[in-house]
Amino acid sequence: MIAPKHVKRKAQIAKILAKHGFGFIVEKVGLGRFVPFHWGILGHPKREHRYSAPEHLRMAFEELGPTFIKLGQILSTRPDLIPTEYIEEFAKLQDRIPPCPTEKIVKVVEEELGAPLKELFAEFEREPLASASIGQVHRARLKDGTRVVVKVQKPGVELQIRQDLEILEELVKRLSAHWEAAEHIDLEGLFEEFSYVLRNELDYEREGRNAETFRKNFLKDDYVHIPRVFWEYSTSKVLTLEELEGSKFTDVQSIRKLGYDPKEVARKGADMYMNMFFRDGFFHGGPHPGNFFLLRDGRIGLVDFGMVGVLDDVMRINLVQLLYGITKNDMSLVMDALYDLGIRGDPKRESMLRKEFEVLFSYYFLKPLGEIKLSRVVNEIFRLTYRYRITLPSDLFLLLKTIGMAEGLLMNLDPEFRMISVIKPYVSRSRRVFASPRFIARQAERNALLLSKMLIQSPEKLKKFTSMLEAGKLEFSVKYEGEKRLVSDLRKDINRLTLSILTLAFILSMALVVSSYKPEFFRVEFFLILVGFVALIFFGGLMFKVFREGT
Known part of the structure; x- marks a missing residue:
């Protein structure tokens, strides 16, 4: 049961959804031209043309606060779940977050770090550098003169998000119990993923640990620089990082003024991501233009480590197989890898899905390797998964999304750049690693440990099974789909x-x-x-x- 303290918030949510939901329904049934919401009735901003149904939903998310803003942001990256027009509208939530008053931010910093701001920093800029749904970033300078950026969680955000998640959990359970479509799209599973991501983003210490993992992974790579974490000025709600000064990947002219070739920078960026995927199995899941810089010394700098992906050995092998199949025009390898990665639909429509993938990849197989855009391939995969109502596993979705976005980011530097053109040597190297005696021996040792554990436990489990069978206490559960x-x-x-x-x-x-x-x-x-x-x-x-x- 939801505690009585949530009643006020639930009433607030209902009021906002009624306000914007009415407009959403009116537009969906084709009666929008008869109800001029754009004139300002019900508190909508005035403008000349009508609001669309996706706009009504986006405005509702904005008004509902950080939980729903984050929900909209996540949905804007899931073309396997929602139509294109909603993705385009929800993407506007990325840069429409108003900042919190500086006085409140300063109070959070002082409470978390246990000292007045003047004792902590020699300088703290009152104007935020950036503002997001959960926190905002301010430039500052430590007492020793080091330039830093301080990421601060907005006050009251954690409490509101936890309340909203409890309310959403209750709603999801009710929908799952009474709405048949909820089972097909695994509504409860999607909510658990969303809740997991959101709770992690509330923990800035976790983001700091992610930054340190990247810093360790690229310690021997002189072309990548990961900012240092100042743990003495960091908590779960405050994260202080070394400030990176350079040009964003979208500012090609500025990169040229620094004396660097944008095409060479694109190649270095690709090498960085290939190492994340194939060498480390730990990758940056947010390749947005604002998160990547070219520093004055020519190194690539990364920021924002809240969203990361992890690839285990099996997933990396499947990724290698998929990309190897694309480079070799081998449909069997491609389809086998896609299925093992988790792209499986309704068994009744599986043959049609396979034909769709065969047609898709046959088109790309006819092209020269250097003309294949992986970002387009990824979008086509998302289109098919949406069409066949396939909900992708979260780790696979993040991987595919990151591949597509990374290629798009690097194409800002070099319009002729194609990710597939730099993948081949990394795929070949990974194939050799996965086939090496050392890797096989490591996997054999691991499997031997699991096998020995299973053998030790088997007699006890078998005895328990036969005892329950003799006592008539053994129960079987059969799920009948019809x-x-x-x-x-x-x-x-x-x-x-x-x-x-x-x-x-x-x-x-x-x-x-x-x-x-x-x-x-x-x-x-x-x-x-x-x-x-x-x-x-x-x-x-x-x-x-x-x-x-x-x-």
Whole structure:
């Protein structure tokens, strides 16, 4: 049960959804031209042209606060779940977050670090460098002169997000219990992923640890620089990092003024991501233009380590197989890798899905390798998964999204750049690593440990199994996929039988009443007509249901 303290928030959510949801429904049913929300009624901002249904939903998310803003931001990256027009609209949530007053931010910093701001920093800029749904970033300078950036969680955000997640959890459970489509899209699983991501983003210490992992992974690579974390000025709500000064990857002219070739920078950026995927199995999941810089000394600098992906050995092998299959025009390798990665649909439509993928990759196989855009391939995969209602595993989705976005980011530097052109040597190297005696021996040692554990536990588990079997305590659970239809058919049959019994009971009871009392004012002919008319209505309704629903 949701605690009474959430009632106020639930009422607030209902009010905002009613305000914008009404506009959303009106637009969906095609009546938007008759209700001028753009004139400012119900508090909508005034403008000349009408609001679309995605705009109504986006405005509702903005007004509902950080939890729903984050939900919209995450949905804007999931073309496997929602239509394109909603993705485009929700993407506007990325840069429409108003900053929190500096006085409140300073209070959070002082409470978290346990000292007045003047004792902590020699300088702290009051104007934020950036503002997001959960926190905002301010430039500062330490007492020793080091330039830093301080990421601060907005006050009250954590409490509101936790309340909203409890409310959303209750809603998801109700939808899953009463809405059949919720089972097909795994609504509860999607909510758990969203909740996991959001709770992690509330923990800035985790982001700091991610930064240190990247710093360790690229310690021997002189072309990448990961900012240092100042742990003495960091907590779960405050993160202080070394400030990086340079040109964003989107500012090609500025990169040229620094004396560097944008094409060479694009190649270095690709090498950086290839090492993340194939060497480290730990990658930056947010390749947005604002997160990548070219520093004055020519190194690539990264920021924002809240979203990261992890690839285990099996997933890396499947990724290598997929990309190797694309480079070698081998459809069997490609399809096998896609299925093992988790792209599987309804078994009834599996053959059609396979044909769709075969047509898609056959088109790319006809192109020269240097002309294949992986970002386009990824978008086509997302299009097919949306069409066939396939919900991608979160780790696979993040991987594919990152590959596509990384290529798009690097194409800002070099329009002719193609990620596939730099992948081949890394795929070849990874194939050799995965086939090496050292790797095989490591996997064999690991599997031997698991096997020995299974052998040790097997006698005890077998004894327990036979004991439960002998005692009659062993229970089996069988899931029948047609259960809902069976229950529905049974309910219809019971309703028909009930209606038939009621019709017969009505006729018999009226006949008994007339035969027992025989009132003088009551004519038998009138009774027969009345009963016949009522019975005809009942019978007609029953037959209509039978013919409409089938036997």
